Amino acid sequence: MSTSCRKRKALHQTTLTEGFGLSRAPSDVGFQGERIADVSSPSSPTLDLTTNSNGEEEELVVDELTTSEESHQHRVVETTAALRNLTDEPIETAPAERHEGTSRHSEVEPPPSEPSWRGVPLTRLSFGPSAYPLLPPTPQPSPTHSVLFRPGNPPVPFPDHFKDVWDERHVKMPCSKMSLYPVGGEGGGGKKIVPRWQLIRDALTSKPIANSHELADAILVYNSRYASRWRFNNLHDYFSTHCGEEESEAFFASLLPKIIDLALRLPFTVTHALPLLRKQEPYQVTMTQGQASCLLANAFLCTFPSRNAVQRGAEYATFPFVNFNGLFVNRGRWGVVETSQTHKLACLFHYFKRVTSSPPGGTLSFERRVLSSSLYGSAPSLGASPPCWESSTRPLAQLHVDSAGTIEGHGHGMLQVDFANKYVGGGVLRLGCVQEEIRFLMCPELIVSMLFTEELDDNECLLVTGVEQYSTYRGYGSSFEWSGCHNDHTIVDDWGRRQVQVVAMDALVITRAESQYAPGKMQRELNKAYCGFWSSDSTPCGRSAAIATGNWGCGAFGGDPSLKALLQLMAASEAGRDLVYFTFGNVELRDNIFQCYRLLSERMVTVGDLWRLLVYYHTEIVEKRGHTRLFPFIISQLEHTH
Secondary structure, rough: OOOOHHHHHHHHHOOOHHHHOOOOOOOOOOOOOOOOOOOOOOOOOOEEEOOOOOOOOOEEEEEOOOOOHHHHHOOOOOOOOOHHHHHHHOOOOOOOHHHHOOOOOOOOOOOOOOEEEOOOOOOOOOOOOHHOOOOOOOOOOOOOEEEOEEOOOOEEEEEEEEEEOOOOOOOOOOOOOEEOOOOOOHHOOOOEEEEEHHHHHHHHOOOOOOHHHHHHHHHHHEEEHHOOOOOHHHHHHHHHHHHHHHHHHHHHHHHHHHHHHHOOOOOHHHOOOHHHEEEOOOOEEEEEEEHHHHHHHHHHOOOOOOOOHHHHHHHHEOOOOOHHHHHHHOOOOOOOOHHHHHHHHHHHHHHHHHHHHHHOOOOEEEEEOOOOOHOOOOOOOOOOOOOHHHHHHOOOOOEEEEEEHHHHHHHHEEEEEEEEEOOOOOOOOOOOOOOHHHHHHHHHHHHHHHHHHHOOOOOEEEEEEOOOEEEEEEEEEEHHHEEEEHHHHHHOOOOOOEEOOOEEEOOOOOOOHHHHHHHHHHHHHHHHHHHHHHHOOOOOOOOOOOOEEEEOOOOOHHHEEEEEEEEHHHHHHHHHHOEEOOOOOOOHHHHHHHHHHHHHHOOEEHHHHHHHHHHHHHHHEEEEEEEOOOOHHHHHHHOOOO
């Protein structure tokens, strides 16, 4: 901990048994079903309405606010039946699949007449064009920013001719003269080394490819060392059972030749050396959507060299898989074929159909963000370092929590959170099919990031700007299905990027539930979220866009949604952003989050106050093996301090 942080901590240290130093000014935030009047006006009491366990309205009367020093504590006289109802009943953890899901709901949704949301109305939050960063007229190359095109209408590749770079700092391109491959050796003859790009061209164009088996054979020509290991049963199943004979014939007669042509234009489309986004190195790459589609076509045809080895110590062992060979096989679980794997191919084939029939003209940016701190070694200074959480005096951000809706469907104009794996993309090209994987399938340009983004460290995240959504879906996990075309009409910025920002941030994998409340692990999650949420960009309205998120790090990662909601609220507060939280159909979680937030807000709890409450919960409950859940504990502590 830095000296300045220790000094701030000493000045602000308060024991929980003595109460919190509540320093927040009374808020004018109006809650759904709660205070709507401007509480800064002391003219009359404000009548609040909430609902008890019997569905009956109860009154929460807020005392008149005065300008005296005593009003600093914002005394609230309230009937607490609703809060006791929350305190007395354990907060059940929702089924794992629903934690990160976006469409499978087992909770009963409220009737249409009752809003699905609680907290601050969206109309009071900051999002949309007015909260989008102000930009220079064109993207400017710099020592930390590579721009792969020359601006224009349309933008054109830059430089004019392919720059062949073959080193550990850049993506090794299959069209490089340094990309070589051994062939021959049959019948006692010796092997010879040939340019791999010529091998690729010959395998894909020497004769028409009429079916999936011929496509598999062509791919194995330039990946012959994997001939005994790679399986293509998912690819074969797609064309034999998923689509009809007419559709299959159309794919091989029309679409596949276009995909091959798109891939083989690589040395004329991506002429700039493509930097790798390495650990602890903040860097940004901006490219056109056309360049992204060319790279994805090569990934589909499995042309990228040195990206298939999985053993420890391999050249790209710390990078995600990017060649599509893992998606062509359908291992299934316990021998059961996963239909979701077939629908993944449907999403990607639809994407290729779109981009080959009407090439997109926009641009995309991929930015590796690094939080600077001695905690993480020699990270470069970025002007952003982890906050001193225990001594923070920041008030809590505005919160809108909704049991309906999805991040990508209802978070328009907001910073949208991808519940990422540390290898971005997770299992999108393998068996995974939850929140991150589905987002990558709806917006396949996100898959491009897997080509050059090294695994994320604890103080890093990936920010992607400009991706287009091409598809819609239904289901989740094993029930996932491609459901049709989506036409994305999101407005574009001055660089030609859609005003969509997705931040990929990986949560800790929790193997023992109680371990996640340890201060060190909570701090790690706070710093990770802050890395993703922080922004120094100026915006037209003077505020950064709200964050659209949900049960980050829950589900398969084992996190507690209650804890993750509070940690993200704290990180958003420090970053000066509002928070929009989707519970993915879990009505009980929505209500629990809102009721806890309401009391925190009424008590004017700061980020530092909440941090100390979380640490106290770990000390008094978790370490002593108590059974009180997090929200009831916090509510009890706040009630007993007033």
